[in-house]
Amino acid sequence: MANSPPPEVEVTRPDKLLWASSGITKRHFVDYLGAVSDHMLPWVRQRPMTLVRAPDGVGGKQYFQKAVPTYAPEWIRTVRIPAPSAGRDVDFVVCENRATLQWLGNQAALELHPAPVRVDMLDRPDLLVVDIDPPEGAFDAAVEVALMVLDVLDDLGVATGIKTTGGKGLHVVAPIERRYEPEEFRRAAGRLTAIVVARRPELVTDEFRKAKREGRVMLDPSRNGTGATIVAPYSPRAREEATVSFPVTPDELSTVSPDAFTISSVPDLLDRPGPKRWFVLASERHRLPKQLLSDP
Ligand code: ATP
Numbered sequence: 356m357a358n359s360p361p362p363e364v365e366v367t368r369p370d371k372l373l374w375a376s377s378g379i380t381k382r383h384f385v386d387y388l389g390a391v392s393d394h395m396l397p398w399v400r401q402r403p404m405t406l407v408r409a410p411d412g413v414g415g416k417q418y419f420q421k422a423v424p425t426y427a428p429e430w431i432r433t434v435r436i437p438a439p440s441a442g443r444d445v446d447f448v449v450c451e452n453r454a455t456l457q458w459l460g461n462q463a464a465l466e467l468h469p470a471p472v473r474v475d476m477l478d479r480p481d482l483l484v485v486d487i488d489p490p491e492g493a494f495d496a497a498v499e500v501a502l503m504v505l506d507v508l509d510d511l512g513v514a515t516g517i518k519t520t521g522g523k524g525l526h527v528v529a530p531i532e533r534r535y536e537p538e539e540f541r542r543a544a545g546r547l548t549a550i551v552v553a554r555r556p557e558l559v560t561d562e563f564r565k566a567k568r569e570g571r572v573m574l575d576p577s578r579n580g581t582g583a584t585i586v587a588p589y590s591p592r593a594r595e596e597a598t599v600s601f602p603v604t605p606d607e608l609s610t611v612s613p614d615a616f617t618i619s620s621v622p623d624l625l626d627r628p629g630p631k632r633w634f635v636l637a638s639e640r641h642r643l644p645k646q647l648l649s650d651p
């Protein structure tokens with residue numbers, strides 16, 4: 356049967372540059388995915404995956420892609436999800452193993468964005484995500500807000516992880532038991548955001564319109580909606596610097612430089628405390644605290 360993955364994924368055009376200004380070829384990228392797969396898989400398994408494809412690498416055209424390519428081999432797992440807005444079903448890739456990550460790498464899927472739900476219970480989200488978006492060039496402000504979010508969740512007894520996004524900001528993630536409906540989950544995320552904003556309204560806002568942010572850090576609870584995605588830990592970004600979304604700890608947050616986490620550097624950084632913490636966190640599940648739930 357063609358249902359088990361091959362031991363080696365064939366790399367076509369291995370010398371093709373995907374992150375040209377960083378000198379990263381398709382061969383490098385596929386090897387990178389192999390190196391991080393044990394750490395990444397616990398966060399992507401069983402989850403419908405959205406891809407950022409860039410067939411000609413960074414600088415060429417790029418697009419979000421939900422539907423798996425029709426020529427995908429049989430051993431790639433997929434899940435069919437109704438997409439009422441598109442008026443048809445979409446078959447998503449589900450990355451169950453290293454070979455699937457590497458096959459996607461060979462397809463120039465530069466970024467991997469799993470859903471905060473798993474295939475066997477698509478209407479029960481299990482990742483609470485706080486997307487922390489600082490104003491241009493103000494990573495320090497994102498750090499300050501992240502520490503506040505961690506503090507609030509810690510007070511509420513919710514276990515968390517934090518990672519750089521590989522872009523401008525940070526993501527705080529809390530793994531949650533699958534017992535809450537999407538609407539309740541979204542409300543909980545909204546309440547959490549409101550608590551943080553109330554503490555430091557001059558520093559942080561949940562105002563979606565850019566003009567109203569006035570240099571403040573933006574928290575967007577709608578990232579917890581059905582159909583939302585979050586870039587996977589260890590996924591690179593389609594940016595020239597080949598930066599990667601990388602787990603860090605609260606202790607090192609004030610001193611890390613997110614630009615230091617790249618496709619080239621990260622394989623040697625997997626024994627740092629951030630990846631260790633996220634490896635454990637991946638198998639934890641906690642309840643939402645009553646302070647974030649609807650009044651009875
Ligand atoms: P940054 O730190 O630069 O904000 P980010 O990954 O948080 O990086 P955002 O634009 O804040 O980027 O988006 C948060 C998440 O929402 C992303 O990780 C991605 O999974 C999802 N997302 C953003 N834009 C889109 C889009 N156009 N289509 C689908 N998902 C998106």
Ligand code: MN
Binds near residue numbers: 524
């Ligand atoms: Mn963001």
